[in-house]
Amino acid sequence: MGYVGFANLPNQVHRKSVRKGFQFTAMVVVLFYSPFCDSSFAGESGLGKSTLINTLFNTTLYPQNKEVLPPSADRPKTVSIESISADIEENGVRLRLTVVDTPGFGDFVNNEDSWKPIVENIESRFDAYLEQENRVNRQKIVDNRVHACLYFIQPTGHSLKPIDIEFMRRLHAKVNLIPIIAKADTMTDEEIANFKERVLNDIAYHKIHIFEAPTYDNEDEEALAEQEEIASKIPFAIVGSNQLVHTPDGRQVRGRSYPWGVIEVDNEEHCDFVKLRQMLIRTYMEELREHTNSYLYEAYRSEKLLGMGV
């Protein structure tokens, strides 16, 4: 398979970022449902976000700085949002990736405002950027804006839950939303196909804007095929694992072992992990950054300035 996109994009912005290295912030949102609020559920783990982060970068990321949100009177419980950074290299390009993790999110009796800390986090990053832009010396602007939000959907096989809809609607004007079906290995191919369709219908019905992978007509055939392939996989059905397992035919792969066989993380026949990774750090990284800057941030900025009567 040839390399497409990222490293070959012929635009200025891209070349500049290749030279300097750059920052890219993805936000991982995991909905942790505990509808029964029962202690037997207390130990239940989430939907696999830590696993996916590690799978994505084939590494173990350690928390570097913990951003603890200021206590707020209208927030019933302190929610800590952690950001984890790692330098990775893709096609010889150095890239700092920060993942914003939201532990225990959604895990409240009252989930009504659970989107708030996340939206506040995104906005505070916009504010930090705006503040730097307004400085006299604008030489070294650090871009810590969130460029993508991977939204984990529980693999229920039904449709989106009200809290998913609420959450995505609160987020979609602030961040590039990329919906993900978590733990896709718990569903059959057919169930996944049906679930994807339902999720997309719900998203359309509720007028939720998710990141749309653009396709460019002037690309070569291979690039175009890759773009169409990525677009067709959304919402990505994801299996995460850092465990090496043996396949029946004797290969060692990252995957999950079941009595009936092995699900391979890096096998496109088995799940959409490869496509998701490709989208995030190769094919559409520029688009994600560009859309954040020219559209999402710009909208926030004008609204803010209007609000200040500027």
Ligand code: GDP
């Ligand atoms: P987090 O709380 O969202 O960060 O979830 P973790 O990454 O800690 O994963 C919670 C549990 O789910 C762990 O036991 C993982 O091994 C398991 N897990 C993570 N990803 C997957 C997956 O894609 N499929 C399955 N079946 N289990 C997963």
Ligand code: MG
């Ligand atoms: Mg975790």
